[in-house]
Amino acid sequence: MFHQQITAILLFCLLSLANGNEYGSSKYSNTKYYSPYYPSCKPFENKIYQLTVTFPGAVPLYAGLRLLPNGMFDEIFSIANGNNAAEVGANFALSNRYGYYKCLSNNQMRLTGYGFLYKTADVPFLATNGADVTHDYRFQFDSTGRTLTGKVRFGVYTAGSDPFDTNNVAVFPGPIGDVKGELLKFRARYDLDG
Secondary structure, X not given: OHHHHHHHXXXXXXXXXXXXXXXXXXXXXXXXOOOOOOOOOHHHOOXXXXXXXXXXXXXOEEEXXXXXXXXXXXXXXXXXXXXXXXXXXXXXXXXXXXEEEEEEOOOEEEEEEEEEEOOOOOOHHHOOOOEEEEEEEEEEEOOOOOEXXXXXXXXXXXXXXXXXXXXXXXXXXXXXXXXXXXEOOOOOOOOOOO
16 A cells, blocks of 8 residues: 555656646747746747837837846846936936846736936936936736737936835836837848858
C-alpha cells in the first residue's frame, strides 16, 4: 500500500512538471501566444513598442518602450528636450526612464519607471536641482501581444529623495493618461552587406 501511494505521488509530480514545462518550451515563446492564465513575460522580452500617451486636455506624446529580459525596461520620449507644455502641461526636460515590469493574468502588465526632470527656471519645483520622477503603467495586451491599451500616472519628487519610499509625498502628482501601443517590427532599413 505504501509503495502504491509513493508511486502515485511521483507520477502526479512528473505529470505536473511536464505540464508546467510546456509553457517554457519554444512552442509558446513567440508573440503569437500569451496565456491568460499563466503570467509569463517571456513573449514580451526583447520587444520594442511605440506608445502614444495622451493626458487630459493635452496633445499626444510618443515614447519608445523596450522590454528587456528579467522584467526590466527602458524608454525614450519624443518630447524629452523640453518645449512640451502642450503634451504635459509645463516645459519639462526629461531623462530616459528605467524600471521594472511584471506580467499578470489576463494579458495584463504592470510597469514602474524611474528617471529625472532636469533643472529649469521655468518650473518652480525644478528651479533648484531638478527632480526625481516615477511613473506607473498598467497595460492590457491583445491576444497576439502586438497592441496594448492602458493607463499611466507619474509623480514628481524632491531631487535626491527616494521616490519609492511610501512616506515620500510627490511635489507634483501628475494626471492619469491614456496609453495605446504597438509592437514595432524588426526591419533592416539598409542592406550594408553589398
